[in-house]
Each structure stands twice: as C-alpha cells, then as structure tokens.
Amino acid sequence: MAIQTKPRKFLNDPADVVKESLAGLAAAHGDLLRYDRAAQIIVCKDAPRAGKVALVSGGGSGHEPLHGGFVGRGMLDAACPGEVFTSPVPDQMLAATKAVDGGAGVVHIVKNYTGDVLNFKMAAEDAADDGIRVASVVIDDDVAVQDSLYTAGRRGVGATVLAEKIAGAAAEKGASLDKVADTVKRVNERARSFGVALSSCVPPASGKPIFELPEGEIELGIGIHGEPGRRRAALGSASEVVDVMVEAVISDLKARAGSQVLAFVNGMGGTPQLELYLLYGEVDRKLRAAGVVPVRNLVGSYITSLEMAGASLTVLQLDDELTELWDAPVHTPALRWGV
C-alpha cells in the first residue's frame, strides 16, 4: 500500500493545526465560548458562574468534537486540548480550573491515559494550593483490553461524552461538588464501550497512517489513537461486527434483563452516517435480543480519531436520575437540545 507523501488534509503549518482549529471553533461559536490562546484552553463564555460546580475535561486533540465542542451550557465549562493525540500539560488544566471556578469547586473528567492522569493530578494539586476544591474522576469504560499502549487499566472512550453531558446537567441543576463527581463515577461504572476500525487515521504532523490494516481486515477493540485492540479478523458483515461489539459490551456490563439503556453508536471520523445508522439498526435489534432496552440513543461522530474509518458502541445502563439528566437542556457546539 502506498504511503502518502503529502497528507490529504486542509492544513497550513501542521504545527498550528490545533491552535487554528480552536480559533475557528471560537469564531463560529462566540456566543458560547472563547479561546484563550495564551493558556491554550476553551472556556465557556459566562464562566466563572458563582456557586455552580464547574466541569473541566481535556486530552489530546484529534477526537473532535471532544472536548472543545462540548463547552457551553449544561456540559463542560472548559476544555484543555493537547496537541494531536498528546496530553495537554498541567498548566493548561490549572488555567482552565482557575478560569471556571465559581467557588463551588471543579470536577476534572479524565480519560484513563497515563499522561492525562498524571497531568490532571498535578493540576489538581496546584489548584488545591490555590484554594480551589477539585474532584477528579477517571473514565475507563473500554472493555477491549485490560492494559494498553498508553494506559494502566482500561482506556477511557465513549462514556466520557455521556459523563460530560449527564454530570454537566447535574451541575446546572445546582448539585454539589461531591454529587457532580459522583454522577461522573456512576456514569463510568454503568457504561461499557468497544470500538472497531476499518482503517488507520493520518496525524497531520507525520502525514502517515499510524498503522496498516490489510484490505478486508478489521481491528476489533481499537483505541482512539489507533492502539491495537484484541485482535484482527477478516471483515465480516455489519451484523457480524455488531454481534462482536454487543457481546463484548453486554457480557461485561452484566445488566439485569429488561434494563433501560442509552445506546451510543459513535463514528470514528471517516465512517459515513449512512453506515452509522445501518449499525444503529443492528445494535438496537441485538440489544433487545440480549434483554436490554435502548430507550435513549446517540448516533454520530462525537469521539473520533481524525478520519479513521470505524465505529464504537457505548451502552450506559440508565436509571431515572441519569435519564432525567440526559434529557435536560444542553447547548454546546456539538450537542444541543431543549434550548
């Protein structure tokens, strides 16, 4: 297979891709957020809001709309974007924490990657030194592998989106720091994910695929940075692929029969919506056959790996409180309803 010598991308200087994209996000959504170029963070326009618990997340770029696209009302108060597939630094996290603390404390939502976890830990300690109360919760919902290239323990993937939405709604309703942090934890504990890839993505800096997947093969259990999954296999039908995804998620979730769930079919960036809805049809049917009932769903590319072709399934076991928080109004660039 030919390696592209020039990436097929809209770029100026590849070193500036993240900064320029964040500037564009702020230009498009100035009613919701601002880009602090010096601190390299995206901040909700009306932050800090006195008395409201604030939510901060962040991680490497290349997963858009995660996280900057989820800053606004009813979700994140700030996002710290690193370079592509690279953890942000503690200074960004500290700046974001200071920018959004309204006196009620700040929840850090941290995907379980070694760099992110370490850096958020340092930022939380620094914030505490400055008198800001911080509660950190690590997301590790990916059932594909126990440890990975970049993690001790499971990786944090699709549940991050759901936790940000649901805990953001709790904070909007006036929940305490402990309660908001507990809501993130509950979403993480009740959610499981599994992803598959049909192609690599191409990071802008290198312009080269980060792995090679021979024609007709699929990587089962892929991570969001192209980290290897459980195994490669011949690419079967969509129905067969969904069988693997549903089995992996449901067997680990151990949901009681008849449980109400939110089913999140996520595109990795390069899979067209035509296919994502085809997958959702299979997921919906197979979840019901497995004894759980998808009463809410989300279908689209929300936590991506640049232009990777692939998809992930996240299943969240709902209860009345989580359902109500999911349904609550949200207004961000990438998720919006009720307002």
Place this chain on the structure above:
Amino acid sequence: MAIQTKPRKFLNDPADVVKESLAGLAAAHGDLLRYDRAAQIIVCKDAPRAGKVALVSGGGSGHEPLHGGFVGRGMLDAACPGEVFTSPVPDQMLAATKAVDGGAGVVHIVKNYTGDVLNFKMAAEDAADDGIRVASVVIDDDVAVQDSLYTAGRRGVGATVLAEKIAGAAAEKGASLDKVADTVKRVNERARSFGVALSSCVPPASGKPIFELPEGEIELGIGIHGEPGRRRAALGSASEVVDVMVEAVISDLKARAGSQVLAFVNGMGGTPQLELYLLYGEVDRKLRAAGVVPVRNLVGSYITSLEMAGASLTVLQLDDELTELWDAPVHTPALRWGV
C-alpha cells in the same frame, strides 16, 4: 494506487445498504419520524398536519444526513431517498406527497440533477391529478460549473440544507404554499456554493473509488457525486484553498459591502472536524476581508459524499426575515435547536 477489492465499510448485502440505514434512522428517531418501507420514504411522525404546508425533498442516498436526517419539526415533512447517488423514482415522491399533504399544499425542494428534476416533475403532475397542490423549486447554487455530468445548468448543493431549514420554519409559522415556495426560491437566489475534494468516495455497490486523485492534488469545484469540477491543482495550504472558495462564491454572489451572511462550512464526509473548524476560521476572516459579515454559521457534515475527504462553502445573503426563520426552532435528527 491499489484499488480496494473489498470496501472498508460496515455492510451486509450492499444492495440493502440504503434500506437498512433508513430502518436504523427510524429506530433511533422514532419520536420524530417513521420509515415506510413499502413506499421507501421517511415521513414525519405527525404528518399530515392539517392546514400546514408540507415540504418534501429527496435525491440519491450517500449525502446523509441530507435528506432523511432533516425530517421532523420545522424542516422537512418527508424525504425520498434513492439508491446511492441515484434519483428516487416518481412513485416515492408521489407517496411522500400524499403522506404529508394536510390540505394546504406541498412544496417539492429539488436539487438540480436531471433525474431528480424529471422524476419530481412527474410526481408533481400525478399529485395534481389527485387534487394536491404542489409547488416545485429547483436548487442550483453551485457556482463551480455551468453544466455538469448530471445537470443542465448549475448543480444543487449546500443551499438545499439552508432552504429546507428556512422554508420549513416558514411553513411551521403558517405561511401559504406560495410563500413557502417563494422562501425556497429566495434562499436559492441569495446563496452560492463551491466545493473541493481531497479524495474520492467509495460507493458500497462497486467498492471502488469513483475517481482517482493523485497524491498532493485537489479537485476544485467538485460535485457531490464526484463529478469533475473546474480543474485540478496542486493542494495548497488551507488558506489558499479558502481563498479559491471564497473568491468563487463572493464574486458570483455580488453581495453589497457590509451584507450580513450565513457561512456554511460543510464537510464531505471524510474530513475531520478538526479541519472543518480550521477552515471556518479562514472563511470567517476572509469573508470579513471581502466585505461581508458572517452573522450566522453552520459547521459540520450535512450534505456529504459518503466518506469523501473535502469540504464546501455556502454563503447565504441574509435579510431580517431569513435570519428570523433560520433562528426559529427546529427538531430533526441532524439539526436541532430551540426545542
């Protein structure tokens, strides 16, 4: 370049991809719409609504979320999806028209492709025979080429999304058949688009790219089915590409200096959001430099060509009425605000 022998896609039988995707859309959004499998149409759940003018659009599949993803409240009442890149047949259009007519008439929004125009014309005549008043408006906003492989005259592209939203809001407010049709016409007259491609897409049935674009080249003026544009050129920087797009659109639009516009940066399906917002930043800046002011924007993949890497720019010259209709509530799978 190697031709893939097996498409990197989530598929069961390639012949069923559209049907299965529509079934998935309906499974995910049963609160908004239903899939009539026999008639092969997507219909708003509460259609027909007595006294409301109804909007129907349709065309080949592979452009999702267009059109099925825009069925709901405040936008389309029904969509007729053909096979991938293939016009729907008149029977689908007639069935959709009958399903949504609430006595106030039906507007057909037709993208300017020969098959679509002919088939919608036949359906409108048949509907008239059944006593349904139909007004048809053809969208032809693409400034790239005067005629093309599939059109006499300009192609209909991004303005379709804006017309469906804006005219849908007019219908929701109780506008007459003439007024709703006139609103579609006004959007079309005041909008211009220009698209570029960095790669081909791969239709599911053939599993092969529909054109070859050598490494490091860009197709300027691409259509949404891979139809050739104005020319191929060396892929320059994002800034240079946006210069071409903005110049093509603005020189044709002839907007008065200081005009307020809606700027729509659309992804073709395979371009990550990281790049789309980078493009939006360039577009916003260059439009202002060209003397028009983007007071509204839309950034995302709304009228796609499967997984083609590329983007299009649509600029709509607003007035107070169009702005108010754009801002009005909408609730569809792909566009939602105010509700």
